[in-house]
Structure formats: structure tokens, C-alpha cells
Amino acid sequence: MKESQIMLIQYLTGVLILVLGALHFLAISALAPTKDKVLYHYGTTGVHNLTNGTLYYYNVKKIYTSLAWGSVFELLLTFLVFHIFNGFRIILSEQFPGGRSEKIITYAMLIAALVVFVWGTRTIVLMLYGGGV
Amino acid sequence: MTIENKKGWISWFNPFKYGTDRWMYSLHRLTGIALGLYLIAHVWETSNILNGPITWNKIMVDLDYPFGQHFGPLILSLILIAAAYHALNGIRLTIVENGLMLPRPYRPEYPYKAKSTRGLNDVLKIVLGILMIITAAIGIIYIYTGVIV
Numbered sequence: 001m002k003e004s005q006i007m008l009i010q011y012l013t014g015v016l017i018l019v020l021g022a023l024h025f026l027a028i029s030a031l032a033p034t035k036d037k038v039l040y041h042y043g044t045t046g047v048h049n050l051t052n053g054t055l056y057y058y059n060v061k062k063i064y065t066s067l068a069w070g071s072v073f074e075l076l077l078t079f080l081v082f083h084i085f086n087g088f089r090i091i092l093s094e095q096f097p098g099g100r101s102e103k104i105i106t107y108a109m110l111i112a113a114l115v116v117f118v119w120g121t122r123t124i125v126l127m128l129y130g131g132g133v
Numbered sequence: 134m135t136i137e138n139k140k141g142w143i144s145w146f147n148p149f150k151y152g153t154d155r156w157m158y159s160l161h162r163l164t165g166i167a168l169g170l171y172l173i174a175h176v177w178e179t180s181n182i183l184n185g186p187i188t189w190n191k192i193m194v195d196l197d198y199p200f201g202q203h204f205g206p207l208i209l210s211l212i213l214i215a216a217a218y219h220a221l222n223g224i225r226l227t228i229v230e231n232g233l234m235l236p237r238p239y240r241p242e243y244p245y246k247a248k249s250t251r252g253l254n255d256v257l258k259i260v261l262g263i264l265m266i267i268t269a270a271i272g273i274i275y276i277y278t279g280v281i282v
Binding site: 038058081085091123 | 141142162165166168169172173176177179180182183185186189190193194197203205206209216220223224227230231272275276277278279281
């Protein structure tokens with residue numbers, strides 16, 4: 001694939017990440033399936049009390065078990081993994097220019113991207129099919 | 134052909150003899166790296182939900198106290214500021230680098246200032262700067278108070 005085509009995908013994934021990232025933010029705030037929309041609930045003691053916030057296990061699980069949110073997270077993960085590891089590849093290729101080093105960097109980033117993608121997808125898919133407790 | 138990169142990444146921290154675009158380039162790279170590393174940490178953090186409520190709740194509480202109290206909201210706020218900057222500067226770069234909304238190019242004239250990109254680029258910097266402050270403010274208010282503006 002030409003470098004110019006990869007750059008166009010970089011721009012496109014950037015815009016899509018912006019839209020899906022905003023949806024991710026809404027998933028844990030305004031649209032969170034909880035009465036209380038607070039992320040960090042310190043109360044009067046100053047100790048992080050999870051049970052009332054959106055980060056509480058059963059609240060997060062409700063979001064993960066929804067097919068719609070699962071799809072949003074999977075798409076976001078896909079675009080993020082491409083955008084980030086292609087960005088890392090560009091930065092590293094500029095720091096270590098040369099045909100051989102660029103090839104090594106490209107393959108290293110590809111493997112790292114696949115690992116993160118599979119790792120994140122595993123969480124999303126297993127939660128959709130009743131993972132966790 | 135191998136092109137030597139003499140200064141390397143050190144030059145990102147020395148944008149003094151250049152204009153605002155160079156500062157924005159350095160910040161774009163640094164925020165990009167920070168956000169990339171955060172994604173990897175976030176994928177690890179969220180994968181713990183598969184281990185059940187005890188592990189998940191423990192990790193959520195522990196991550197709030199690695200370097201003192203209330204670390205969670207602080208790190209999330211910094212990530213939010215970095216994300217707002219990287220996203221909005223990314224939109225500016227997408228517009229400017231693809232030649233969108235720009236006038237036709239013309240013959241260079243002394244003192245060779247790029248007037249064709251100047252006007253729009255400067256307006257975009259101001260508009261996106263204001264949007265960044267608003268976005269970051271809304272996010273930080275939510276993180277610290279739970280109030281959705």
C-alpha cells in the first residue's frame with residue numbers, strides 16, 4: 001500500500017475516532033445505565049466509594065453486555081489500534097530511517113497492533129457472551 | 134536511499150526558533166504518544182472485568198491511589214486535555230494538509246511568506262483552541278463533579 005493511501009486512512013480513522021470517542025464518553029456519563037452518573041464518588045470521607053459511581057463493576061457490566069455499545073467499542077478499538085500504531089510507525093521510521101530499519105519497525109508495530117486488538121476484542125466479545133461473574 | 138535524521142526526537146523539545154506550527158507539531162507528537170500508551174493501559178485495565186467484581190473493584194480503587202489520593206481523576210483529566218488537543222489539532226491538520234478550504238496557489242514572491250495558507254490556518258488555530266478549552270472544561274467538570282454541562 002502506498003504511503004499516501006495509508007496517510008488518508010490515518011486522517012479518516014482520526015475523524016471516526018473523534019465521533020466514536022465522544023460516544024464512549026457518553027456511555028460512561030450521560031447515557032450510563034445508572035441513576036448516579038458520577039465516575040469518582042468520594043463522599044465526605046474522601047475515599048473512593050465505587051458502589052455509587054458508573055465505574056462500579058455491575059454498572060460497567062451493563063454497558064459491556066449491550067450489543068450496541070459492544071459494537072461501538074469494537075469499532076473504536078479497531079480505528080484506534082490502526083491510528084495509534086501507524087502513528088508510532090511513522091515516528092519511529094523518522095527516528096531510525098533506512099529501508100531495513102523501517103521494515104523491522106513496520107513488522108514490530110503490526111505484531112504489537114494485533115496483540116492489543118486481540119486483547120481488547122477478547123474482553124468485548126467475552127463480556128457480550130456473558131463473561132465476568 | 135537513506136536520509137540521515139541528525140537531530141532526532143530531541144528536536145521536538147526545541148521548537149524555539151520556529152513558529153506556532155512547530156510548537157503544535159511537537160505537542161501533537163507528544164500527546165499522540167501519551168494517548169497511545171494510555172490505550173494499551175486502558176485495554177489491560179478493562180480486561181480485568183472478566184475476572185469478576187472483586188478484582189475489578191479492587192483495581193478501580195487501587196488505580197486511584199498509586200501516588201497519593203485522587204490520582205484517577207487527575208490522570209483522566211490530563212488524558213482528556215491531551216485527547217482534546219490531539220483531536221482538534223488533527224482536524225486542523227486534515228483540513229490544511231489536504232488543501233481543503235484553501236485559495237489557489239500562486240507564484241512565490243519576496244519575502245516568501247505562505248500567504249495562501251496563512252489566513253485560514255490562523256483562524257483554525259483560534260477556533261480550535263477555543264473549542265479545545267470548552268471540551269476539556271466540560272470533561273473535567275464531569276470527572277470531578279459528575280455534573281454534565
